[in-house]
Amino acid sequence: MDVRSQISMVFHLDKCIGCHTCSIACKNIWTDRKGTEYMWWNNVETKPGTGYPTKWEDQEKYKGGWENVKGKLKLRSTGKAKIIFNIFHNPHMPSMNDYYEPWTYKYETLFNAPEGTDQPTALPISMVTGKYMDIEAGPNWDDDLSGSPIYAENDPNLSALTPEQKSQLFAIQRLVFFYFPRICNHCLNPACVASCPSGALYKRGEDGIVLIDQERCRGWRSCVAACPYKKSYYNWSTGKSEKCILCFPRIESGQAPACFHSCVGRIRYLGVLLYDADKIEEVAKKSDTELVEAQRSMILDPFDPEVIQAALENGIHEQVITAAQNSPVYKFVKIWKIALPPHIEFRTLPMLFYVPPLLPVMSSFNGETIKNMGEDFFPDFDKARAPIEFFGKLFAAGNNSKIRYVLKKQMAVRTYRRAVTVGDIEMDLAKKMLLEADCSVEEAEAIYKLTSLCTFNDRFVIPPAHREEAIEMLRDPLEYKQSVGFGFKEEPKRGS
């Protein structure tokens, strides 16, 4: 058992209102520089929709992630043999047209325009070329556009649906959508790290954050092609690749990452998971239907004395173990089992988990709402407005039973709380539903509390990083006093 700690995340999709505040917080801090204008380390998509970059989930197009070839894990497009032939031109590399051309407006024209009968307009100009341009796409161009033939109907996840389900999904009375905020998943088996020819990408041992060493990056862009979530980006100006850093300078000083901190719907949770690094390869090779359960089994119980002992022996700090015990992520993923990884069939073992949304499933059925009960007290999920297969494709590699379990439990907790607070539902019925959903009354209360009444400190349990001790072991801070500091020793300027 090789115990390691990982800062992990849960996004509760029922609470996401699609306001993009997270994206803006991230953009303002990290990606407002030249060459990064088009990057959104954090972005929010509407599902069904094509996402950003367009159709990123379609690995027939982008060839990202891993595949299990006769018991061996292989990168789909950027493996060792392929890099020799693809290094001059990778055919699966997304280009700016797959994202969008960033633009601003020429605001002077508002003031300079000659007097006329119409209002002057600020014309859009490209942030790459500086020339006038026609805006054709943006980072959230599919926002709220469920039902649209350009965006929603091209969602790669719809391949799991029957033609009948598809036509129902797009019937105007049944239109449904939810939001899907995305950041780097800081995977346990990151394809970006494994694909980097220069060895510039790495996973931090202490907290599992995946980073790109800017000094060693040579701009081969393998990580961009290899990441199946398309969360590694190429800075066209500096000639280096960049990605979400999980705001590690904030985490190291005990603050939540900017996108977490600014989240209006309070949908984001962050905490430590302890996992067994010996199992990574074995788990990543499991069959699609086993993957969710296999990944869960790698996550270790932070209360188990054996695990604690092994963690201490591995140099994990007591305070990190305490943080793991209080981790909201551990509860959602391992104890309650209501948070699932996105597209785990890409086999990178993402460490960002999603609680699938119940609302688009529930508010359905001929305009009625919750009343439609089946024989087991639950609504018939197979008749739901958003087909369960869609969520199965997105969050469970096609294992729909995992989705059913989550939706049932959420529904049961909701019914139970309604019985407690409103009282228009029999408590007996609510308790039967809880039993049916594999949920005790205590658990229901705990889920309710952490979902609805969660404070800042409930949502973000950040272990102390003790970088002050670490840095003193590597360098003498006084040596840099009144000097350049620990950062860049040269200007991060584009080379020639």
Place this chain on the structure above:
Amino acid sequence: MMQNATLFDYFNLFWFAILPYIALFTFFLITIQRYTRTGYSYSSLSSQFLENKIHFWGLVPFHYGIILILIGHFIGFLIPKQVLIWNSNPLRLYVIEVTAFIGGLFTLIGLVNIFIRRLTDARAKVVTSNIDWIVLSILLFQIVTGLLVAVFNSWGTQWFAASVAPYLWSVLKFNPNIAFVTPLPLTAKLHIIGAYTIILLFPFTRLVHLLVIPNPYLWRKPQLVRWYWNRKKIRTQRSI
């Protein structure tokens, strides 16, 4: 030689006995200095992200062509005797000449496409600097002179091994014997001068990317983890 030296001889002396040392000295000094002081600037500086179509027809033929050609030059330089033995059979000489010429054509086609791409695509233009144009121009010059030599002074693999290789060795041994190259036709001389110019400019340009080709990738393990502290040490310190 110096007694009856003409201006022409001094030219030869400069281009073939002095320039090589200026080029090599600059190459090593600046490359090492640039790598140690501003390692950040080492990058492929790819612009495939900005323009993805002509890119294929430029970069792929260019790189495969130039790699083939460079390997050929290097073999001729390294084992000239074996090359001469190989060439003793006319059929084999013919095969090697044709292969080299095709390689040259590939390089030329690729380079022309690169020119077209950088001249016509608005986005690619944004990331094309003046030094990039200088690099592209000198490369074009080099490929054109090389192909001219191949066409008008055929059996180059033969006389390269017999005259240029010994000359290059004499340069490397710090005893340049320009008598090997002075009788060469003008195009061949220009080609040699072009080569020295490229070596001279190399460390100031994007060409440095070929020094950081990622060969260790082929045998490293897939996942990399960096620890920012010695885990065991931190713990023992703590328990004191």
